[in-house]
Amino acid sequence: MALKLQPGDEALWGTYEYGSMKVAFEQRAAREGIVNKVLDLPITSMSNDEIVAAYKKAITPRTKVILVSHIVYLTGQVLPVREICDMAHERGVEVIVDGAHSFAHLADKIPDLHCDYYGASLHKWMLAPLGTGILYIKKENIEKVWPLFGDGGYASDSIHKFAHIGTYPAYLQLALAEAIRFNQTIGLERKEARLRYIKNYWVDRLIDVPNIVVHTPREAHRSCAISTVGIKGQDPADVTNALYDKYKIFTVPPGYPGAVRICPNIYTIPYELDAFVAAMKELAAA
The missing domain is CATH 3.40.640.10 (Type I PLP-dependent aspartate aminotransferase-like (Major domain))
Structure with a gap:
């Protein structure tokens, strides 16, 4: 710097x-x-x-x-x-x-x-x-x-x-050129829209579930692919471990109080998000 x-x-x-x-x-x-x-x-x-x-x-x-x-x-x-x-x-x-x-x-x-x-x-x-x-x-x-x-x-x-x-x-450099071509083929506007759709897909299914808290603002101009979610009364590290050990879903506790960070990408499919939603509902009900 x-x-x-x-x-x-x-x-x-x-x-x-x-x-x-x-x-x-x-x-x-x-x-x-x-x-x-x-x-x-x-x-x-x-x-x-x-x-x-x-x-x-x-x-x-x-x-x-x-x-x-x-x-x-x-x-x-x-x-x-x-x-x-x-x-x-x-x-x-x-x-x-x-x-x-x-x-x-x-x-x-x-x-x-x-x-x-x-x-x-x-x-x-x-x-x-x-x-x-x-x-x-x-x-x-x-x-x-x-x-x-x-x-x-x-x-x-x-x-x-x-x-x-x-x-x-x-x-x-060679690999970066391929990454640029890949992103240009998709188009950044389409990519952003897809990423926001993926995030909204799981957030909309969990936002009203008892004991679940979504921490990240939901407005389109204030979030896109990444969001954070937690379960009341449960340590984020415990939630992260349970998601992986029991359901083989990898997440991270980023250090924000009460939160697990969820970062799906364009290759994430609804079936995988459905599995995450079901896992969170089960953990929240425990």
Whole structure:
């Protein structure tokens, strides 16, 4: 994370950001004396306007950058990143968007988000191999950002200066090209619609079941494929273990209180979702 930040400069982000991203800012604080202002917001129960207002209220004259996830990894909630970016830019603050769970998941184009920086891994929703990713930097910002690995072969204002990692495994590029073709064949708008349908398929069948709690907002603009669900009085780890041990259904407890994260993809079929719904109903009735 090579932004030029000085001692006392503030970075603003939420407790719900991904651990590796938080650690990057915490390391800058430990090494260089920047200040991390951390928001602890009940975002699942807040409207988009309330979320934007909370970020606005937290900005001070020392705030230089905001980190915000497009889709929160804990719950699958889609955050209003464009509105946050526009609000921040009015106050001279740059915005980094973590798109790990939104790229090739939502049909939004990166420039339309109005962010300054955007990064994503591609093994999740792009279905590319592990070790592939994307970095977007507004052209006017490239020159002022240092690459983590020095490369004298490119001009300081060239995005290619960030690509130097030593010997690059060609098979990743070849496989990534196939992943791009696969996604383009489907079309991102169709893919997003299918992913939202799959999520709604199981949520609609569990939302009114006694003892079951769906934590992620259900509105179309606030969630897509990912959602979180829990059973009252049961530890998420116990639910996760029971789903796998008894029904061979793999899920994870992401760390959100009372929640198991459900991440079906385009290859998930209704029969599999029916099995999950039946398993959750049985566990909730126990």
